[in-house]
Amino acid sequence: MKEKSMEGLIERWVRPEIRALSAYHVPEAEGLIKLDAMENPYNWSAELRDQWLQRLRGVDVNRYPHPQAPGVTAALRRAMGIPGDAEMILGNGSDELIQMIAITLGGSGRVLLSVEPSFVMYRMIATFLGMEYVGVPLRRRDFSLDPDLLLAALRKHEPAVIFLACPNNPTGNLFREAELRQVLEAAPGLVVIDEAYAPFTDASFLPLLGRYDNLLVMRTVSKMGLAGLRLGLLAGPGAWIGEIDKTRLPYNINILTQVSAEFALEHKALFDRQTRAIRGQRQTLFGALQGIDGVEPCPSEANFILLRLVAGAAPAVHAGLRERGVLVKNLHGTHPLLEGCLRVTVGTSQENAAFLAALKATL
Ligand SMILES: *Cc1c(COP(=O)(O)O)cnc(C)c1O
Numbered sequence: 001m002k003e004k005s006m007e008g009l010i011e012r013w014v015r016p017e018i019r020a021l022s023a024y025h026v027p028e029a030e031g032l033i034k035l036d037a038m039e040n041p042y043n044w045s046a047e048l049r050d051q052w053l054q055r056l057r058g059v060d061v062n063r064y065p066h067p068q069a070p071g072v073t074a075a076l077r078r079a080m081g082i083p084g085d086a087e088m089i090l091g092n093g094s095d096e097l098i099q100m101i102a103i104t105l106g107g108s109g110r111v112l113l114s115v116e117p118s119f120v121m122y123r124m125i126a127t128f129l130g131m132e133y134v135g136v137p138l139r140r141r142d143f144s145l146d147p148d149l150l151l152a153a154l155r156k157h158e159p160a161v162i163f164l165a166c167p168n169n170p171t172g173n174l175f176r177e178a179e180l181r182q183v184l185e186a187a188p189g190l191v192v193i194d195e196a197y198a199p200f201t202d203a204s205f206l207p208l209l210g211r212y213d214n215l216l217v218m219r220t221v222s223k224m225g226l227a228g229l230r231l232g233l234l235a236g237p238g239a240w241i242g243e244i245d246k247t248r249l250p251y252n253i254n255i256l257t258q259v260s261a262e263f264a265l266e267h268k269a270l271f272d273r274q275t276r277a278i279r280g281q282r283q284t285l286f287g288a289l290q291g292i293d294g295v296e297p298c299p300s301e302a303n304f305i306l307l308r309l310v311a312g313a314a315p316a317v318h319a320g321l322r323e324r325g326v327l328v329k330n331l332h333g334t335h336p337l338l339e340g341c342l343r344v345t346v347g348t349s350q351e352n353a354a355f356l357a358a359l360k361a362t363l
Pocket of ligand 1: 038092093096165220221222227230231232
């Protein structure tokens with residue numbers, strides 16, 4: 001087919017809101033210290049790897065996996081302390097769960113609401129599904145919720161679903177529980193608390209499951225150290241979970257993920273040690289950043305720290321860090337409240353030291 005006619009076809013048939021998007025871009029990280037994607041920096045011992053591979057040897061890849069993945073569901077329930085009376089569904093990462101929720105509640109004229117700046121997939125998935133997206137700005141000073149603004153937006157837009165990441169990405173802060181409860185009480189539809197960073201904070205809404213008819217909690221194994229498996233969970237009242245489960249594609253959790261996650265969660269204590277170490281490193285890194293002129297780190301309850309640099313410096317500092325072998329996320333230009341901001345994932349003590357040295361050399 002000639003290129004010209006293909007362009008014409010694309011223009012005629014690809015939905016305008018999809019054509020207007022730019023594809024999710026993951027930068028090349030070959031050979032760099034990778035502090036841009038909130039990954040756990042610790043890998044497994046050779047012995048643990050051998051045990052894991054042994055387990056994988058028994059897998060029959062010619063067969064479909066178990067459609068409900070009961071083994072890994074039970075392991076997740078135990079590992080994450082999901083209340084006994086809450087139901088669960090699993091997703092291919094929490095991204096897929098966001099998509100299932102939006103498919104269940106979406107459609108034209110339906111609104112998906114979140115705060116800004118926050119996780120970009122909420123807006124992206126709303127767009128994919130033809131929902132209207134509303135982003136309510138956080139407070140400039142400390143990225144806290146602005147309850148008056150939020151409650152006014154609820155009355156005005158009557159969102160089918162509200163997503164709130166707590167701790168929030170990319171800002172790292174928690175929202176106040178009293179304010180989140182206000183949102184739960186005022187929301188006309190579903191409220192999903194996204195606890196992707198639960199391993200790095202003591203706060204959680206899991207104990208409140210069942211106390212509100214419209215509360216669901218989402219978790220993932222990605223940030224605790226299993227990002228490669230792509231596995232997330234949604235927990236809440238059975239009636240909601242049953243409806244959302246109807247949109248799940250058959251066998252969405254593949255057999256390698258099911259077996260590997262079950263194996264990994266038998267070693268939960270290892271991940272707890274790693275995430276505790278990351279929390280300790282976070283404090284050390286935060287203190288070091290506070291001591292650098294021209295850098296303002298934001299307090300974080302997650303495994304990353306948002307930094308604000310002096311006006312205009314962020315793009316050059318981001319490039320300078322890269323030249324010195326350290327990859328962080330440049331957020332400058334992504335949202336007005338993130339002007340001059342970079343986000344650095346907390347790595348090992350060596351990686352954090354290399355980042356700090358590169359930062360000082362760049363500034
Ligand atoms: C990283 C992240 C996720 C994505 O989790 P996956 O399970 O890897 O898809 C979800 N929500 C927030 C807020 C995140 O930062």
